[in-house]
Amino acid sequence: MSDVQALALVEQILDEHQQIHHDFQSLDQVSGDVEAAARLQSDKTKDYFVSKSLDDQGQGLKKWQQMLQAIDRGLKAHFLREETALADAFKREGTPELASALGELLAEHTAINQHVATLLKTAEDIASGGSRIEVWEGKGWGMKINIQNLRSEIEAHAERERVLLGQLKAHLQKA
Numbered sequence: 001m002s003d004v005q006a007l008a009l010v011e012q013i014l015d016e017h018q019q020i021h022h023d024f025q026s027l028d029q030v031s032g033d034v035e036a037a038a039r040l041q042s043d044k045t046k047d048y049f050v051s052k053s054l055d056d057q058g059q060g061l062k063k064w065q066q067m068l069q070a071i072d073r074g075l076k077a078h079f080l081r082e083e084t085a086l087a088d089a090f091k092r093e094g095t096p097e098l099a100s101a102l103g104e105l106l107a108e109h110t111a112i113n114q115h116v117a118t119l120l121k122t123a124e125d126i127a128s129g130g131s132r133i134e135v136w137e138g139k140g141w142g143m144k145i146n147i148q149n150l151r152s153e154i155e156a157h158a159e160r161e162r163v164l165l166g167q168l169k170a171h172l173q174k175a
Contacts, residue, residue, distance in 0.1 A: 001085075001088065001089050001092055001093065003093060003172045005089075006089040006092075006093045006168070006172055007169060007172055007173075009081075009085055009086060009089055010086075010089075010165045010168060010169055012081075013078075013081065013082060013086060013161070013165060014162065014165060016074075016078045016081075017158045017161070017162065019074070020071070020074060020075065020078065020154065020158070021155065021158070023067070023070065023071050023074065024071070024147075024151045024154070024155075026067060027064070027067045027068070027071065027147060027151075028147075028148075028151070061123065061126060061127055062127070064123060064143075065120070065123045065124070065127065068116070068119055068120055068123060068147075069120065071116065072116045072117075072120060075112065075113070075116060075154075076113070079106075079109045079112075079113070082102075082106060082109075082161075083106050083109065086102070087099070087102060087103070087106065089168070090102045090168060093168070093171075093172055094168050094171055095171065098164065098167060098168055098171065101164055101167075102164060105157065105160055105161055105164065108157050111153075112150070112153060112154060112157065115146070115149075115150050115153065116150065118146070119143060119146055119147060119150065122142070122143050122146075123143060126143075
């Protein structure tokens with residue numbers, strides 16, 4: 001991989017960070033819609049998020065699940081690119097210190113993937129119904145908090161990567 005290719009890969013990774021951030025903003029919008037519906041506490045809006053029976057629509061939950069699934073696919077593709085092409089670029093074009101620092105960041109991907117998998121499982125559990133209203137409402141609000149926590153975790157991770165990618169760019173531009 002040439003310096004030019006490595007720099008292009010770094011820019012692609014940084015662009016993907018922007019897209020992931022945008023995806024979480026969209027997910028937060030759905031979360032905000034859910035919260036607003038709950039605060040209104042009207043019969044018309046309370047089932048927007050979680051369907052109480054097979055006859056209910058639960059459109060908010062369906063949209064949330066679709067967005068989470070899209071984020072999951074995007075993160076997995078992004079992580080794979082970082083763990084393969086980017087790691088290779090760091091080893092070939094960077095320094096041992098930069099490659100080691102990247103390795104530490106890549107290790108965080110497992111925890112992030114597990115967090116997303118847990119959220120997807122919770123959403124599936126809620127969507128399958130069968131639980132009492134108190135159970136699925138609690139799980140729904142727990143999901144909202146967990147998504148906020150995941151977003152914070154990913155943003156902090158992306159910021160550490162941004163700094164490290166900047167160091168690789170500076171190293172490549174000196175060479």
